[in-house]
Amino acid sequence: MKTDDFDYKLPEELIASYPLDKRDESRLLKLSKETGNIKDYKFKDFIDFINPNDLLVFNNSKVMLARLYGKKTTGAKLEFLVEKIKTPKVFETHIKANRSPVIGSEIYVQDTLAKVLNKDDGIYLLELQDKKNIYQLMQEFGHIPLPPYMKREDEEFDAERYQTVYAKDLGSVAAPTAGLHFSEELMQQIKDKEVGTAYITLHVGSGTFKPVQVDDVESHKMHSEVISVPEDVCQKIRQTKANGGRVIAIGTTSVRSLESAGQSGEIQAYQGETDIFLYPGKKFNIVDAMITNFHLPKSTLIMLVSAFAGKENIINAYKHAIDKKYRFYSYGDAMFIY
Structure with missing residues (x-):
């Protein structure tokens, strides 16, 4: 499998250098991994796509002033x-x-x-x-360590906006960006709807932005990151699966944490380092659906979503997003892949 297969051309004006005024006003591209069907929504509509027997798994890592x-x-x-x-x-x-x-x-x-x-x-x-x-x-x-593609210095508002509203454990050099769309209001709606929530920790390293440098995807050596998947989260996941609900990972960091802890096929509590690399052909044991932003060309993260949703579906979704002028990367819009 070639790294170039995961390349795409993005008009520079679609890179979001600044966040929107309101977190949940960003757009949400809903993609069916079964049919490839694509629909456009606002992020605040996400509340309509989840049920009380589902479990949302958030990464509570906090960005360091690194x-x-x-x-x-x-x-x-x-x-x-x-x-x-x-x-x-x-x-x-x-x-x-x-x-x-x-x-x-x-x-x-x-x-x-x-x-x-x-x-x-x-x-x-x-x-x-x-x-x-x-x-x-x-x-x-x-200073907040904004990604290099934003091409600007951090400003005062970034200290708040480049953190999730539920950030708790200090240790990341980049935000777990899928979580940036969740406002206090949306978190309250999730609670009111009695949808399950759980928190893992993965401290995001700067390696997350690195493009894959080798020609063959399989030859890439993944960077290592520190994760914590506590036993109470594992219990919630087992209960959700038993009740026929979905485990919905909020961000690729949550996906990687859960799949690291579930490599045996069953979820097990885990604390330590992970260098799990999910690319097409790899199996997902735990995660049923995910929220994720749009990722850089040739990155391990575009490979991860391609593994989850199918490469053709992702290529089509990204083409659609570019045509519809979605905003890309950390401060950009999101996808719900289900």
Whole structure:
């Protein structure tokens, strides 16, 4: 299977650089994975497509204020994208610099001295040397790490809009974007309709934006992310299946978490790393339907939705979305694949 099979041309004006005023006013493309049938709705109509015996599974990861600035002891400027926090003083980060810092050297992260402990696959391991920890630095100086395709600096409103309304566990460098469409009002409607809800955690890494670099899809090495699928969520899933309801994953992060925890065919509580890679030919054991945004060409995520809905159906849906001028990517519109 060729990576180029998952390429498509997107007019640049369809990339959403800014969110809409209201979360649930975005558009929703409803796609049947059985028939390929496509219908256009508003996201707030989603309430009409779900039933009390269904279970919505949300990713409650919270985006870190992961973009920081600093300098070398020479004064040369540095830009950081914090990838993963190991301890309050030790963290993994990308560093943008004219000349890469060397292992063993000392640099400044904002106003705090740090030692470069290691570098592996382009990611640095740093240890802060002063009183402040990484959480304090992010709180004081951090910026929301908007994806590069937005081509703008973060603004004040992004701190709220690039988080889901139910974000809780800090650790992502990108939002689980399917969840951005859920307003407080829609969450209340879901509750009033007595539709089941459950929360898993997957901390999104920057690898989510990386296009697949190899020609053959199967040769791609997936990046690893930290997930938590608690036992109470597994119990809700078993109950939903037993009652003939659907497990509806909110976002590809929820899909990957649930399918990681369900690789044996049965859902099992799981906490740890996952590098699950879902592409056409792979089987889905847990997820019956999903909400997802529109994904980048040649990305592992367009491969995931193609595996779930069928490649032809996804190609047709994306063509339809482009023709109808849907908004794409993180601040863009959504699909409901059922």
